[in-house]
Amino acid sequence: MRRMTLRLAFPAVKPLEVLLARDDITLIDVLDDRNLFLECKEKNQKLIDYLSKPDNLKQLLGFVTEVSKHETVNPSKYQHIAAEVLCSDIDEFVDGTLANDNALLRNFWDRGMRSPPSPDDSVLMSHFCKVFVAFLTRKPHEIFSFIRSQTFALKDMLRHIEMPQVGDVLLKILLLDREPTKAPVVEWFCEQQLMKLLVQNLSAEHGAAVHQSTLELIKNIILMSSFTPTPGRKEASVLSSNKLSRNLVSPSNSELVISQLFPNINPHSSSSDQTPSSRLSNSQTDIENQVSSIMSTASIIMELIRKNNSDYFEQYLFLRAREHLMSVQEGMLAQRSADEPVDDFKPVLEAAMEDIMAKCGLVNLGALISAICDHLHVFQERLRKPLSLADPIPSTAGPTIPLTFERLRICELYGELLHYSNMLLPNRTPGTSPSYDEDGRLVGGLDALGDLAAAMMAEVDPDVDVEEEEEERRRRKR
Secondary structure, eight states, rough: OOOOOOOOOOOOOOOOHHTTTTTSOOOOHHHHHHHHHHHTTTTTHHHHHHHTTTTHHHHHHHHHHHHOOOOOHHHHHHHHHHHHHHTOHHHHHHHHHHHHHHHHHHHHHHTTTTSOOOOHHHHHHEEEEEEEHHHHHSHHHHHHHHHHHHHTTTHHHHHTSSHHHHHHHHHHHHGGGGSTTTHHHHHHHHTHHHHHHHHHSTTTSSSSHHHHHHHHHHHHHHHHHSOOOOOOOGGGGGGSOHHHHHHHHHHHHHHHHHHHTTSSSSTTTOOTTTOTTTOOOOOOOHHHHHHHHHHHHHHHHHHHHHHHHHHHHHHHHHHHHHHHHHHHHHHHHSSOOSOGGGGGGGGHHHHHHHHHHSSSSSOHHHHHHHHHTTTTHHHHHHSSOOOOOOOOOTTTOOBOOOOOOHHHHHHHHHHHHHHTTTSSGGGGGGTTTTOOOHHHHHHHHHHHHHHHHHHHHHOOOOTTHHHHHHHHHHHHHH
């Protein structure tokens, strides 16, 4: 007979569960457990129940946003551990911060975003933004509602704009526009005058770090608001409306952009007798800030031209409006009664047309480009004598004056202005183009859609009209 050995298997007891069963347990003891992250990943319910207690959750959030005063506590160690735990895929943590009228979340926001900017708070802001984005990802509607309830939420975030993580938070909020809940994200940012505040951050009063972070954020917003085909861009990152880009080129913001591009020059004046930068400060720091401001503003104008080609936009506008109207009409036909006349559909279609035009307006660069062209003499003077003029550097051909990034950026801007001048819309004969209002919306309702189609058809082959005229002349000679 074959011997049979009976093995008695006892379930392994996890050290963390033994720790949680103690009466004298502290949060520090739990955070010191080496299996903490694994247990969070496996969603250990006992651990979740313990960490979700209001006092423990408050302490976790406190580790993220402040330095502990306990002598035996390593602040940076527990700041990192607390942030990683809160970023776990556990909804109870977010629900706990939203409980009692967002009490814990409000305190967390005050200690993070409303803290005075400091050069030493980069690590703190990095962990704060990481946790806040994790909360926003799991509960987008509730967290966005909380942000809207804060009186100065946008200004609180822009106060720390030099931190790249804050720009990531703003972009993450913008992407809520693509969520099924259809939160009015773009409208809220427009109401809060996001683009105006960002352009103001490009002034010479701020340093290069603020300029760079602001520039990257504006360029991302322009890209996300653009309906022009862009290689490598994911369609899921395209906003439903380009209202932010249109807001950037509004008359008031255009004047602000011109004032940043041409300091100490009246944006309404086009006379060539003004001397560029004649009253600018001579200190080295101020000059560096002024050059950074001019270069960043020029980069925004170039990005606007590149990502808002009117030749592509009008085709997109026509196709999107047509598809939307057809969808609305099909829905109405499916619901209408047999004796209801089709003519009654027109008011509904007109309303649908207004709705789509409000979301997809033309980013009209005409006023901005015209203002720049009125001051080209300033750029010509800066090409000869740039603010960032450096001493000659040795080369194989002898001492050479460097090009400088300022001159390079001006030359790049010249190239984009030439690109804009070759677009179809600026070169249309007055009266032959569909009408757009100040906000870039197509004017005229359903009839304007036909005018848009006719304008595009006339530009498909511009040589057709010339050939027809030549043929008509030949007939007359015969």
